[in-house]
Amino acid sequence: GAVVSQHPSRVICKSGTSVKIECRSLDFQATTMFWYRQFPKQSLMLMATSNEGSKATYEQGVEKDKFLINHASLTLSTLTVTSAHPEDSSFYICSARVVQWVNEQFFGPGTRLTVL
Amino acid sequence: GQQLNQSPQSMFIQEGEDVSMNCTSSSIFNTWLWYKQDPGEGPVLLIALYKAGELTSNGRLTAQFGITRKDSFLNISASIPSDVGIYFCAGQLRKAQGAQKLVFGQGTRLTINP
Numbered sequence: 001g002a003v004v005s006q007h008p009s010r011v012i013c014k015s016g017t018s019v020k021i022e023c024r025s026l027d028f029q030a031t032t033m034f035w036y037r038q039f040p041k042q043s044l045m046l047m048a049t050s051n052e053g054s055k056a057t058y059e060q061g062v063e064k065d066k067f068l069i070n071h072a073s074l075t076l077s078t079l080t081v082t083s084a085h086p087e088d089s090s091f092y093i094c095s096a097r098v099v100q101w102v103n104e105q106f107f108g109p110g111t112r113l114t115v116l
Numbered sequence: 117g118q119q120l121n122q123s124p125q126s127m128f129i130q131e132g133e134d135v136s137m138n139c140t141s142s143s144i145f146n147t148w149l150w151y152k153q154d155p156g157e158g159p160v161l162l163i164a165l166y167k168a169g170e171l172t173s174n175g176r177l178t179a180q181f182g183i184t185r186k187d188s189f190l191n192i193s194a195s196i197p198s199d200v201g202i203y204f205c206a207g208q209l210r211k212a213q214g215a216q217k218l219v220f221g222q223g224t225r226l227t228i229n230p
Contacts, residue, residue: 004158006158034217034218042222042223043204043220043221043222043223044159044204044220045220046217046218046219049217091156093158093159095158095218097216104149104161104164105149105161105218106161107151107158107159107160107161108158109157109158110156110157110158112156
């Protein structure tokens, strides 16, 4: 149980385009999902907290107009990187918190974004 | 903001050796979690600790939640090749400190020589 999927696993795009990444909880409902960014050989940095049916809460220094988050249902959250630039190239990972097990987060497999 | 200091940053050991890594913080956490991340994958939860002083095992892994709530360690006994990867500690903030977010350590990269 507690499986989280992400799609796509890899994406390469041209500078200036927008990219949407999906995060799904497959066998449970997640009232809260989190989006992280990880640069090579670095730790995970929280970008935003996404609650179903409400606006996401962004961490300091993360541009909400650039990283659009939508959490329309209890099993799906999306992150859209708008007008992507090479410096946005990174590994994006989502996690979901199980309603019943409020203290644990389960992570997706990540999405490798490369902006040319 | 809160930070976790994880050490060592990297370890090079022989197969069969025991491994120990730890995390310390200036902040108090109400939950400590240990994750393993393989290249190109998301982190996988290894052990979760919920009470100060708690000692928990999962197979060859043992982790403890420090009494001060500001530190935790992870031990791996009799290492095997599939233990290779990056290990992260993570502390969960109390709800009043911000939506029970996780703060991650810098990671410990484990390399095993056969």
